[in-house]
Amino acid sequence: MRICSLLPSGTEILFALGLGESVMGVTFECDYPDEARSKPIVVRSKLASGLSQGEIDRTVKEFSARAESLYRLDIEKLQEIKPDLLITQDLCHVCAAAPGDLGAILGLLSPTPSVLALSPRTVADVWNDIATVGKATGQAVAARELVSLLESRVARVTQRRSAQPLRVLCLEWMEPPFVGGHWVPEMVELAGGIDVLGRAGERGYETGWTTIAASDPDVILVMPCGYHQTEVEAEMQRIQFPAEWHSLRAVRTGNVFAINASSYFSRPGPRIADGILIMSQLFERISWKRAKKSVSGVSGIDFQRTDQSR
Numbered sequence: 001m002r003i004c005s006l007l008p009s010g011t012e013i014l015f016a017l018g019l020g021e022s023v024m025g026v027t028f029e030c031d032y033p034d035e036a037r038s039k040p041i042v043v044r045s046k047l048a049s050g051l052s053q054g055e056i057d058r059t060v061k062e063f064s065a066r067a068e069s070l071y072r073l074d075i076e077k078l079q080e081i082k083p084d085l086l087i088t089q090d091l092c093h094v095c096a097a098a099p100g101d102l103g104a105i106l107g108l109l110s111p112t113p114s115v116l117a118l119s120p121r122t123v124a125d126v127w128n129d130i131a132t133v134g135k136a137t138g139q140a141v142a143a144r145e146l147v148s149l150l151e152s153r154v155a156r157v158t159q160r161r162s163a164q165p166l167r168v169l170c171l172e173w174m175e176p177p178f179v180g181g182h183w184v185p186e187m188v189e190l191a192g193g194i195d196v197l198g199r200a201g202e203r204g205y206e207t208g209w210t211t212i213a214a215s216d217p218d219v220i221l222v223m224p225c226g227y228h229q230t231e232v233e234a235e236m237q238r239i240q241f242p243a244e245w246h247s248l249r250a251v252r253t254g255n256v257f258a259i260n261a262s263s264y265f266s267r268p269g270p271r272i273a274d275g276i277l278i279m280s281q282l283f284e285r286i287s288w289k290r291a292k293k294s295v296s297g298v299s300g301i302d303f304q305r306t307d308q309s310r
Contacts, residue, residue, distance in 0.1 A: 121201045167194050169215060185199060
C-alpha cells in the first residue's frame with residue numbers, strides 16, 4: 001500500500017504500526033521518527049517563515065476570512081506517487097490539511113485514492129484513531145497491541161495521583177493567549193492535575209489576561225501548537241507579557257514551564273502517552289517541593305522522553 005500522510009500525527013501513527021516503508025509522502029512538519037524526514041514532502045504551509053505569534057495569528061485570521069486554506073498540496077508529486085490512501089484530519093483547519101483542501105485535487109489523481117480523516121477530541125479518540133488507521137492499512141492486530149501498551153502506561157500514571165492536585169493552566173498560544181483544548185485538559189487530569197480553564201473534549205479558545213489572572217494557577221505549561229521546546233523558550237524571551245502575567249502565583253514561584261508541544265501535546269498520536277507521563281513527573285516534583293515549603297521552579301525544563309519502558 002502506498003500512503004501519503006497529510007498530518008504529523010498520522011505519520012507518527014503509521015510508523016508506530018510498522019508502516020514506514022509504505023509512507024510515500026508527508027508534510028513539511030513531519031519530523032518524527034527521524035525516518036519521516038527523508039520522505040517526499042507533499043504538503044507545505046503558505047505562511048511565511050520567521051513570523052511572530054502575533055503575526056501568525058493575524059495572518060491565519062486573514063486566510064480564514066477569505067475562506068482560503070493555509071496549506072499547499074503538491075499535486076505533481078502526488079500524481080507521481082499515486083497513493084492508495086491519504087490520511088488527513090477534520091478537526092482543525094489551522095493545524096493541518098483537511099478534507100476540504102483535497103476537493104480540487106482528488107479528481108486529478110488516478111487512480112483516486114481512499115481518504116481517511118481523523119478527528120480526535122479526547123485521549124480515547126486518539127487511541128481509537130490508531131485502531132482505525134490499523135484497520136485501514138491491514139495492521140489491526142499491531143494497532144490493538146499498541147493501544148493496549150499505551151493504555152497500560154497511562155494507567156500506571158493515574159495510580160500516582162496526589163490528594164491535593166495542582167491547578168494548571170495550559171497555554172497553546174501566547175499572542176493572543178489561547179487555552180489548550182480537546183485532549184489536553186484530559187491529559188492534565190490523567191497526570192493528576194486540574195486544568196483551570198481548559199474544557200475537555202472541546203476546542204481551545206482565545207481568552208484574555210484578566211481571565212487568566214483570575215484563574216491564578218499553581219502551574220503554567222506553555223505549549224504553543226506546532227512549537228518545540230527551544231522555540232517556546234525563545235518566544236517566551238521575546239514576548240512582553242502584561243502586568244497580569246507577572247501577578248500570577250505560578251510566575252512568582254517560578255512554576256512556568258516551556259514544553260515540547262509538537263512532540264508530546266499538540267499532535268494526537270502515540271506520544272500523547274509520553275506527554276501524560278511528563279506532566280505527572282513534573283506535578284510530583286512541584287508537589288514535593290511545595291510540601292517541603294521550598295518551591296523553586298524553572299522557566300524551562302528538558303521535556304525529552306524520560307520513560308524508556310516502551
